[in-house]
Amino acid sequence: VSLTEALMGSRYYVLVWGALMVFFVGAVAPATIDRVWKALLLFATFQFPMAAYQYLFVAQKRATGEIQSTGAPPWDAVIGTFPGTDIGGGNSAAMGFFGLSMLLLAVALWREKRLSAGRALTVVMCALGSIALAEVKAIVLLIPVALGLLYRRELARHPAHALAALVGGVLIAGL
Secondary structure (H helix, E strand, O other): OOHHHHHHHHHHHHHHHHHHHHHHOOOOOHHHHHHHHHHHHHHHHHHHHHHHHHHHHHHHHHHHOOOOOOOOOHHHHOOOOOOEEOOOEEOHHHHHHHHHHHHHHHHHHHHOOOOOHHHHHHHHHHHHHHHHHHOOHHHHHHHHHHHHHHOHHHHHHOHHHHHHHHHHHHHHHHO
16 A cells, blocks of 8 residues: 555545544533434435445446446445445445444344334345345345344343344345
């Protein structure tokens, strides 16, 4: 990595660290933090229509050669609203990890009765759709692991349910 690339790449992290510091020092009210998390859930729902467009049009044009790419596979064009280009692809793994994070957040908020079942289901379906369209295999394999960690207490109390969930998760991830 050259110095220029490192400097250009750092622009994505400077804003994030500044925002995190504002939260860490307690300069933001808890109600605002709740609104930020719920806004992120809304952003997660925006990923799916963007990913669907990119999968149906951009990736297909790259696969047929209508759009000349830099050698990246066609599915690498499915990045949702994350940075990238139709020629060189983008950060589909970041979109997948964001989708997984928002899926877990939606399920956790639903469990705590802080998010309605309909909204949680919408976020979960949009996140799963985005992950499926981006074809990020590692994220697909992490879904059962992450849900297992979220429900670890319940699974420890009911080992038969844990086994059934494990088998179901492996079957779903294998599809």
